[in-house]
Structure formats: C-alpha cells, structure tokens
Amino acid sequence: MIDLVFFNERIFDLKAIAETESMLGNSAVILAKNFSSEKELKELKEKIEREKFDFRPCHLITALEPKELNKFKGKALVAVLGGNVTLNKFAVSTKGIDFLLQPCTEGPLSFDTAIAQTAEDNGIPIAFTFRQFLEMEGMKRSFLFRNYSFTVRLIKKFKLDCLIFSGAKFYDQMRSIKDSTSLLVLLGFTREQAERLAEKEFGENK
Amino acid sequence: MKPLKKSLNAIPLSLRDRKRYIVFELIAEKKLNENGVRISLNKLFLQLYGEIGFSKMNLNLIQFNEKNGKGILRCRHSFLEEAKAGLLFSGKVNEIKLIPRILRVTGTVRKAKELIA
Numbered sequence: 001m002i003d004l005v006f007f008n009e010r011i012f013d014l015k016a017i018a019e020t021e022s023m024l025g026n027s028a029v030i031l032a033k034n035f036s037s038e039k040e041l042k043e044l045k046e047k048i049e050r051e052k053f054d055f056r057p058c059h060l061i062t063a064l065e066p067k068e069l070n071k072f073k074g075k076a077l078v079a080v081l082g083g084n085v086t087l088n089k090f091a092v093s094t095k096g097i098d099f100l101l102q103p104c105t106e107g108p109l110s111f112d113t114a115i116a117q118t119a120e121d122n123g124i125p126i127a128f129t130f131r132q133f134l135e136m137e138g139m140k141r142s143f144l145f146r147n148y149s150f151t152v153r154l155i156k157k158f159k160l161d162c163l164i165f166s167g168a169k170f171y172d173q174m175r176s177i178k179d180s181t182s183l184l185v186l187l188g189f190t191r192e193q194a195e196r197l198a199e200k201e202f203g204e205n206k
Numbered sequence: 207m208k209p210l211k212k213s214l215n216a217i218p219l220s221l222r223d224r225k226r227y228i229v230f231e232l233i234a235e236k237k238l239n240e241n242g243v244r245i246s247l248n249k250l251f252l253q254l255y256g257e258i259g260f261s262k263m264n265l266n267l268i269q270f271n272e273k274n275g276k277g278i279l280r281c282r283h284s285f286l287e288e289a290k291a292g293l294l295f296s297g298k299v300n301e302i303k304l305i306p307r308i309l310r311v312t313g314t315v316r317k318a319k320e321l322i323a
Binding site: 020024130133137138171172174182185186 | 295303304307
C-alpha cells in the first residue's frame with residue numbers, strides 16, 4: 001500500500017519516514033514536493049537511491065503553470081494540488097498529470113460533473129488525503145465531509161479511480177493506508193470498493 | 207410480601223447487541239495513561255459523531271495497556287467503520303502527540319485480550 005507525504009527536508013528524514021511507514025504497514029511512499037528546479041529533484045533522487053525503502057518523488061503543481069509539467073514529466077510523478085475549480089480543471093484536462101490531489105476544501109464545492117467527465121476521459125485518478133480531515137474541526141470539518149461525500153458520489157457515477165493517502169506534513173499525521181479505508185467507507189464507498197482502491201498499485205518508481 | 211429482586215434479569219440473547227472489539231495501538235514517544243486515553247477518545251467521538259451517534263455506537267474502552275500502548279475499544283458491530291475511522295482522528299492525548307494504528311478487529315473480548323497482552 002502506497003502513502004504520500006508532503007516532503008519537507010526540515011521536518012522529515014528519509015530513514016525516519018521509512019521506519020514509521022513500515023511500522024504502519026505501508027510499502028511505498030510518494031514524496032510530494034513543489035521542486036524549484038530539476039537539480040533539486042536530482043538531489044532527492046540520489047538520496048532515495050541510498051535508502052532501501054520504496055520512495056517515489058512527485059512534483060506538486062500548486063499554480064497554473066503548464067511549463068512546470070514539461071520540466072518534470074517523465075522524471076518524476078506529477079500531481080496537481082487542487083482545491084479550486086481552475087486547478088481541478090487543469091489537472092483533469094492535461095495529459096501527463098498522474099493524479100489530482102485534494103480536489104476539495106471546506107469552502108465552496110470545486111468538483112462537478114464536467115470535471116468528473118473530463119477525468120474519466122483522460123483517466124486521471126483523484127486522491128484524498130487524511131490530513132485535510134485531521135487538521136480541521138467543528139463546522140469546517142463538517143463542510144469538508146459534505147464536499148467530499150458529494151465528490152465520492154461523482155467518482156462512483158463516473159467510475160473514476162480514487163486514491164487515499166495520509167498526506168502528512170508531520171510525523172504524527174502519518175496513518176496506515178489500510179486503516180484509512182474506513183474514511184472512504186464513511187464518505188460513501190462500500191468496504192469492498194475501499195479495500196480495492198487502497199490495494200491498487202500506483203505510480204511505479206520513475 | 208416477597209422481597210424485591212436487586213439484580214436485573216439477564217437480557218435474552220436475541221435482544222443483546224452484537225459487538226466488535228477493535229484492538230489498537232497508540233504509538234507515542236511518552237507513556238500514555240488509561241484514564242487520559244479514555245477521556246480523550248470519549249471527547250473525540252462525541253465531537254465527531256454527536257451525542258446520538260455516540261450513544262448508538264455503544265463505545266467503551268475496555269482495556270488499555272500502558273506498557274505497550276495497546277488497547278481494546280468495544281463498539282456495536284454495525285458501527286465498526288465509524289469507530290475505526292474515529293480512532294484514526296485521535297492525534298493527541300494529554301498534549302502527547304501520537305499515531306493510532308488498528309491491529310485487529312475481533313468478535314470476542316477474550317481473543318482481543320490475548321492480542322494486547
């Protein structure tokens with residue numbers, strides 16, 4: 001089972017990530033980061049090669065810049081950090097994007113049938129992170145549940161691929177992906193669907 | 207006059223709740239105490255599912271082993287997914303940060319107790 005963390009060298013250490021993730025039963029980790037240059041990605045790849053654990057670098061697009069995609073395409077996984085309509089549309093309509101991360105926020109709904117249809121046509125998976133739910137509480141969390149429940153309905157209707165990650169920014173936000181499937185069940189998937197989604201092999205090391 | 211019976215009659219098998227026992231582990235740097243875990247879990251579930259949801263789930267922390275950080279949480283069998291998901295939301299007990307992990311779900315308390323020993 002594959003997890004994703006928002007990689008920050010000041011907080012995370014590759015050895016410690018490997019140790020924690022193995023303890024939680026996750027077999028691979030996607031290290032998502034908005035790399036400033038190809039050199040930075042290369043340096044991380046060199047560090048990864050020294051580790052025995054399965055780390056997969058991923059460039060995170062956080063603003064609408066198609067040039068970024070060409071820079072990192074084929075060299076690492078490329079994901080778009082969604083959360084607003086523009087970025088969600090860009091993510092699902094651009095070939096070469098590996099997945100759309102965090103399509104919703106607690107604010108207005110940013111995922112609709114048109115986006116779901118485009119995602120289906122281009123085969124772009126939608127990834128949820130547990131951290132989003134963990135960081136919020138009260139009304140904000142309830143709005144987030146509402147938005148994601150609707151997104152799950154669209155995902156089921158259009159038969160899109162869905163992924164669940166912990167999306168940790170700190171060590172204590174890491175979770176077992178197998179356990180996180182319970183969140184998918186709460187959002188509207190059946191237990192079988194949730195297990196199938198979590199077990200799916202995704203994004204082989206580039 | 208016949209003296210009143212002090213104990214209640216046993217609930218018939220057909221009316222008893224079916225239960226599940228979630229064996230979990232709280233991975234933390236410091237030792238956690240059972241009372242702190244109980245209070246923080248109750249507060250968390252109450253906040254997440256509300257008073258009615260919490261009552262329907264029939265939640266109870268059966269046991270918490272302070273030495274290895276493993277515990278047993280009982281819930282109604284139809285609310286298993288809610289209980290498992292809720293457990294993952296626990297990130298702090300008495301300001302000590304932790305990572306929760308579900309080890310196993312059992313149908314009997316005896317089996318669950320064997321697992322946390």
